[in-house]
Each structure stands twice: as C-alpha cells, then as structure tokens.
Amino acid sequence: MTHLDQDAVLDRFATAVEDGHGALTALDQHSGDGDFGDNLRAGVRAAVQRAGHGPHRGFAALGEVFLDEVGGTSGPLLGLxxxxxxxxxxxxxDDVAAFAAGARAGLTAIQRVGxxxxxxxxxxxxxxxxxxALGRDGYAAAATAAREGAEQTADLLARHGRASYLGDRAKGAQDPGAVGVALLFWAVAGPEAGLPSPLEGVAAG
Structure with a gap:
C-alpha cells in the first residue's frame, strides 16, 4: 500500500502552475484564446485556499473549484x-490503484463530454x-508518459477548439491543456522521482 499526500501534491502543482504561468499563456496564445494560464492559475489558487480553510482535501477542492468557478474550455474538463x-x-x-481508477474514470468523462x-x-x-502507464508502472511512469504525450501535440493537427480553425498554423507549440495535465502528473510523482518539469524547454511569453 502507498499513501499519496494530497496537500503536498496540491502545493507542488500550485507552485508549478505559478512558475509556468507565462509559458502556459504563450502556448495558448499560439493556438487558443490565450486565457489558459490565467484560468489554470486562478483555479489552483482558489483550490489551495479552499483546501486550507475547509473540509475538502486536495483533489476534492480542485474538482469543486474547476467545475464551479473556472471558465474556458479546459476548466470544466479538468474539474471532471x-x-x-x-x-x-x-x-x-491503495492510492496508486485508486488514483489510476480515478484518472481512468476522469478520462472517460472528459472524452464523453469533449x-x-x-x-x-x-x-x-x-x-x-x-x-x-499509471495502471501498469506507477506514478513516475505516468508522469513521463504524460510529458511525452504533451510534447507530441506540437506536431499534431488540432481537431477541437479554436486551434482546429488554425490548421497547420497551430503546429509547433504544445497544447497547453496537455501540458497542464503533464504538470499534474509530475506533481503527483513528487520530487523523489527526479523528473524534469514538463515546462522545461517551453518558452514563456
């Protein structure tokens, strides 16, 4: 059995989002409305406050805030x-098995809605x-797979959202939502995994 410290994960995720705000904004300016960095940062900040002053732990606080308060295309999807x-x-x-089950259910919900x-x-x-990767090999493998998946979006043709109207012009930069997900899994893996941040190599605006 393993124990996931949700407060530590939320704090690490929040720090990563704060540090990466400029880069996330620049990515979204390349292919979206340019508000992803602001929305993600505002949502995580609110979740930190809610987790610190209420009965909800890290992911429950994140879920409530992103479903109820965060706009944009990705906000409600991340809330799910x-x-x-x-x-x-x-x-x-058993937090690894539970996290894997929850992430899989979240993926199913996101694909159903989006x-x-x-x-x-x-x-x-x-x-x-x-x-x-998480269901098979654990948190570090999941974080690596998320980062690699985000990196590959730079070469993909968008089929949803504003980026889908830009065609090949949206290529060359990673999808900001994918990078946000990669940051989450990086935070879950923790510093002991020794993994580079998904934002390394992503230029800030």
Whole structure:
C-alpha cells in the first residue's frame, strides 16, 4: 500500500502552475484564446485556499473549484478529472490503484463530454498515455508518459477548439491543456522521482 499526500501534491502543482504561468499563456496564445494560464492559475489558487480553510482535501477542492468557478474550455474538463480522482482516493487505501481508477474514470468523462480522442491535440493526448502507464508502472511512469504525450501535440493537427480553425498554423507549440495535465502528473510523482518539469524547454511569453 502507498499513501499519496494530497496537500503536498496540491502545493507542488500550485507552485508549478505559478512558475509556468507565462509559458502556459504563450502556448495558448499560439493556438487558443490565450486565457489558459490565467484560468489554470486562478483555479489552483482558489483550490489551495479552499483546501486550507475547509473540509475538502486536495483533489476534492480542485474538482469543486474547476467545475464551479473556472471558465474556458479546459476548466470544466479538468474539474471532471479532479473530481473522479478525489472520489476514487476516498474509497481505497491503495492510492496508486485508486488514483489510476480515478484518472481512468476522469478520462472517460472528459472524452464523453469533449468527444476528443488521442491524436486530436487536446489534453487527452497527455492524459490517455498517463492513465495506461499509471495502471501498469506507477506514478513516475505516468508522469513521463504524460510529458511525452504533451510534447507530441506540437506536431499534431488540432481537431477541437479554436486551434482546429488554425490548421497547420497551430503546429509547433504544445497544447497547453496537455501540458497542464503533464504538470499534474509530475506533481503527483513528487520530487523523489527526479523528473524534469514538463515546462522545461517551453518558452514563456
């Protein structure tokens, strides 16, 4: 059995999002509305406050905030992911298995609502391989798979959202939602995994 410190994960995720705000914004300016960095940062900040002053732990706080308060295309989708992870973690003492089950349920919910598949240049391109790796090999493998999936979005033709109207012009930069998912799995893997941040090599605006 393993124990996942949700407070530590939330703090690490929050720090990564703060540090990467400029880079995430630049990515979204390349292919989206340019608001992803602001939305992600605002949502994580609010979740940190909620987790520190209420009954909800890390992923439950993230889920509530992103479903109820965060706009943009990715906000509610990430809210579904966080909520499913929180639900799974609350029902099992084996956190790796529970996290894997929750992430898989979140992926299913996101695909049901957003209708995206791997290869469509969305956050699913990071989440789907992470879910597969997590169930098989654990947190560090999932974080690596998420980062690699996010990196590959730079070469994909977008099929959803504003980027889908840009055609080849959206290529050359990673999908910001996919990078956000990769940051989450990097935070979950923790410093002991010794993995580079998914934002390394991504230029800030």
């Amino acid at each position: 992911l966080f909520t499913e992870i929180a639900r799974a973690l609350s029902t099992s003492s 209708e995206a598949e791997p290869g469509d240049r969305t956050l699913v391109d990071a989440l789907a391989p992470a879910v597969t």
